[in-house]
């Protein structure tokens with residue numbers, strides 16, 4: 162039996178419209194003399210099911226983009242719509258609702274040391290209480306199986322390797338089948354083989370579950386997994402590269418690599 | 433087990449309990465802190481209760497169900513007087529089986545072997561009075577028919593050791609009471625109180641000689657026994673309707689005992705000192721639990737921030753901290769009360785103070801423990817504000 166929430170999630174996947182729309186976003190940290198504008202007229206659009214890599218030099222504002230899009234930080238100026246929710250008018254309650262529909266993956270795994278692997282993943286389902294998934298245990302098993310960690314369900318994070326922890330973190334991010342996954346350098350702490358494995362995993366899972374992915378990375382070894390690569394510099398987009406991947410239903414069949422001004426760098430944006 | 437209880441009560445992963453359990457040494461320190469605070473509180477309450485109880489121990493010698501007193505009554509030694517004829521009126525009330533006049537006075541006793549004095553409470557009774565609950569006293573009452581004879585409390589504070597030793601040997605021992613020489617013809621065991629070093633029992637005749645200002649027409653108290661099966665409250669109420677409230681106050685023995693204890697609580701520093709001790713215990717517990725909980729919140733800030741990023745509310749995180757606070761209270765209380773029972777028993781064995789554990793006291797201390805822990809939890813949650821979901825990336 163599928164409960165109401167699960168149908169909600171399935172329903173979201175049928176929704177039309179991009180997973181992320183952002184336009185003219187500005188963000189400033191601090192005030193007065195110490196004020197520092199981190200985002201300058203930032204625009205992006207990520208379609209449902211699309212995997213976009215966000216790249217750029219350290220300090221150019223990539224993480225700030227993720228926190229704004231993920232409703233972890235209040236929007237100062239500009240427009241962001243995440244999973245159909247306009248974040249300009251979102252109060253705390255609405256921001257929390259948006260967060261629940263997103264899977265976050267961090268550079269550090271951020272697992273709870275006092276909870277087992279299974280319980281850590283369960284926390285991503287429990288957040289929807291009082292709504293309960295009818296088959297929570299099955300969902301967790303499936304997610305663990307997907308990341309190849311089924312045999313570690315009752316282990317504590319401290320006993321896992323870095324790659325294993327990150328795989329558990331991915332299982333946690335995807336278990337509730339979120340429409341959007343936001344990942345910040347998920348491979349940075351891993352060696353080459355593990356990093357590749359984690360990205361492929363994330364890619365396959367997202368495609369299978371229909372989740373869009375916006376992933377910040379410095380890792381040039383994983384570029385081929387992406388549908389699109391967005392390069393940032395000093396708070397704005399400087400380059401967009403759209404790739405053709407046979408494994409995806411791409412909405413843009415052309416392979417373009419061009420350097421455009423930042424207003425024109427949003428191929429999906431129709432205003 | 434705790435895992436399962438919280439799971440079913442709160443319908444969620446018992447995160448607070450898991451975090452407590454995860455850092456064992458911190459958990460042990462916290463529980464020890466709560467237990468020590470509880471022991472402190474239990475000891476303060478226990479000793480205070482025992483001291484108050486000593487003030488009414490003389491009352492426990494008597495079998496009375498109802499006591500008639502002057503409206504000016506204060507503590508046991510300062511009873512004021514009421515007319516003796518109220519006894520005969522009370523005896524006419526339905527449900528009253530028997531009664532007797534009791535005289536109470538405090539006098540300085542001087543041991544022949546010492547110049548030091550003891551403040552002794554003297555009870556004057558009719559030698560035919562059958563209202564003593566202790567056979568030891570009842571069997572010796574006939575000795576009081578002799579003029580200036582006294583029964584003496586063998587637990588009277590020093591310097592009466594020599595006197596008691598001689599009386600134990602069956603001798604009549606002379607002592608000086610307010611300039612008059614009387615003789616101790618028998619001993620009984622009662623114990624000192626906060627106000628008195630000991631007690632003595634005399635015939636009403638002897639009493640009036642020792643306290644010439646008292647009148648035979650007046651009584652310090654009138655003790656009444658009710659008929660078997662009668663309801664003590666109902667009988668007391670009937671007596672109240674018959675006797676004038678202007679010179680007589682009617683109380684059941686328990687009401688009188690409570691009255692004396694309350695009077696002490698309000699009018700001696702004992703209540704203040706021990707209440708202060710209880711408050712100190714409370715704040716020691718508060719400080720320890722607060723330290724532990726805020727350190728715990730601090731250590732878990734990244735995890736809490738992650739939870740917020742996943743969509744958990746601030747209220748959920750408050751719930752986790754309060755879960756920890758509640759568990760510390762409940763789990764710390766158990767060793768606290770067990771240790772207190774042991775200490776009560778040891779103190780009772782080592783001193784003359786009989787420390788009892790009335791049923792209401794664990795309830796009170798448990799409530800205080802919960803308040804202490806939840807209060808520290810509430811203060812510790814202020815640090816939760818530092819858990820910013822935008823910081824976890």
Ligand SMILES: Nc1ncnc2c1ncn2[C@@H]1O[C@H](COP(=O)(O)OP(=O)(O)OP(=O)(O)O)[C@@H](O)[C@H]1O
Nearest residue numbers: 190191197199217218219220221222223224225226
């Ligand atoms: N909370 C904050 N307060 C003040 N300044 C901040 C804050 N967070 C980030 N910044 C500043 O904003 C700029 C952009 O930060 P951001 O974390 O978005 O960069 P990034 O592109 O993710 O860099 P990196 O690749 O090193 O992670 C940096 O200069 C940083 O110092």
Ligand SMILES: [Mg+2]
Nearest residue numbers: 223224225345
């Ligand atoms: Mg960053």
